[in-house]
Amino acid sequence: MTSLLVTGASGLLGRCLLDAEWSGGRVVGTYYTTPIESGHETVHLDVRDGEAVARLVERVDPDVVIHSAAATSVEACEDDPKLAHGTNARGTKHVVDAATAVGARVIYPSTAYVFGDGGPVHAEDDEPAPMNRYGRSKLDGERYVQAASPENTIVRFCVVVNLGPADSPDFGSWVRGRLESGERVRLIDDQEITPTVLSDAIDALGYLVEHETAGVFHVASPDRLTRYELGVEIARRHGLDPDLLEAIPIAEMDWQAPRPDHLCLGAEKLSQYGYQTTRIRTE
Ligand SMILES: NC(=O)c1ccc[n+]([C@@H]2O[C@H](COP(=O)([O-])OP(=O)(O)OC[C@H]3O[C@@H](n4cnc5c(N)ncnc54)[C@H](OP(=O)(O)O)[C@@H]3O)[C@@H](O)[C@H]2O)c1
CATH class of the missing domain: 3.40.50.720 (NAD(P)-binding Rossmann-like Domain)
Incomplete structure (x- = not known):
């Protein structure tokens, strides 16, 4: 072993x-x-x-x-x-x-x-x-x-996002926790990622x-989506209110480190080994 x-x-x-x-x-x-x-x-x-x-x-x-x-x-x-x-x-x-x-x-x-x-x-x-x-x-x-x-x-x-019900220190659990508490969540809607x-x-x-x-x-997932769209999927999966989500441009984050417009990976090599990554879009 x-x-x-x-x-x-x-x-x-x-x-x-x-x-x-x-x-x-x-x-x-x-x-x-x-x-x-x-x-x-x-x-x-x-x-x-x-x-x-x-x-x-x-x-x-x-x-x-x-x-x-x-x-x-x-x-x-x-x-x-x-x-x-x-x-x-x-x-x-x-x-x-x-x-x-x-x-x-x-x-x-x-x-x-x-x-x-x-x-x-x-x-x-x-x-x-x-x-x-x-x-x-x-x-x-x-x-x-x-x-x-x-x-x-x-x-x-x-x-990295946890789409399940367990808590972990990741983006998915953070969004779910805020929505469960009825808090508004502002999420970037002009940068694509492949979570x-x-x-x-x-x-x-x-x-x-x-x-x-x-x-x-x-x-990485084959689905390209913004963090806002990912938030909508998380809300849908957990029966939470997507109207608490607000789409914002990346410029509002006031981040100092430059970031690309697309933060997207293709997981081709793993798929050649027969390994398929999870789809995130449910519609
Ligand atoms: N999470 C993501 O979205 C993501 C995306 C892409 C790539 N990755 C990569 O995946 C790996 C794991 O990420 P993660 O999300 O699990 O990170 P994380 O939750 O931030 O954990 C980082 C880990 O590194 C330890 N660490 C920090 N400084 C250290 C030091 N000087 N010496 C020894 N240990 C140190 C931390 O220990 P303590 O907590 O005990 O201080 C913690 O265990 C990283 O290499 C990251 O670059 C993560």
Whole structure:
């Protein structure tokens, strides 16, 4: 059975990875600021500390490292280049070097933000051209992962949404929670995304672990929609009032980091393996 080290196990994806049915062997997860309770061993790790990363990976000696730890706030990364580079680029190099030293394969969750404008839908082999610091730092991380071994895998996600009833720290749960409380929700209606359904992300990672599939993969819904349209779908699925949603232009977000008009991934390669991602539009 595959033994697994999951960095960022206290995050949205990492938590689900610890609980995933397919992660049947030994699993160790790491947290940074938020200790977690789990049936698995969990340990503190700051990926910016190269020696600590090397010590942990040597001790755990996993078959596979899913390196999910990252500075994920696009705005915080834009504000703080040291945070973005130190965590997403250098931190990833530390993890990749340590994994390579023990012969472990690395699976690296990455992001649609490695692409800029163009498209509208980006394929796995399109040339990355990030527009913001978060995207650039994640692309640097991808390059370390790719350079270390042809066995390694990069899995790019778009905006991850939980469409189910359980609460998690994601866009879908946030919208549902606000609508359930009868609050108005203002959502962008002039930028298209191809959301990644949380369960698709976890299942695809399981598939890639199990089948030892290397290369670059995208996991995203075939449906292109704005966050406002996604909000309408979430309201419809949970029997909530879509009239509480208000469509706004992206300019009203007052975001500092530049963003593309289309943040869209095509999940062609996975579909060639017979893996279909979830449709979001119900009409
Ligand atoms: N969620 C999305 O919409 C999305 C979309 C595209 C790509 N991705 C990618 O998917 C991966 C997981 O995303 P996520 O949504 O699960 O992120 P998240 O919920 O923001 O969690 C980030 C994780 O990284 C950990 N972390 C942050 N700084 C660290 C450091 N210096 N050293 C060690 N750990 C650190 C955090 O630990 P603490 O919480 O304990 O501080 C947390 O466990 C990331 O690589 C991200 O780029 C996510």
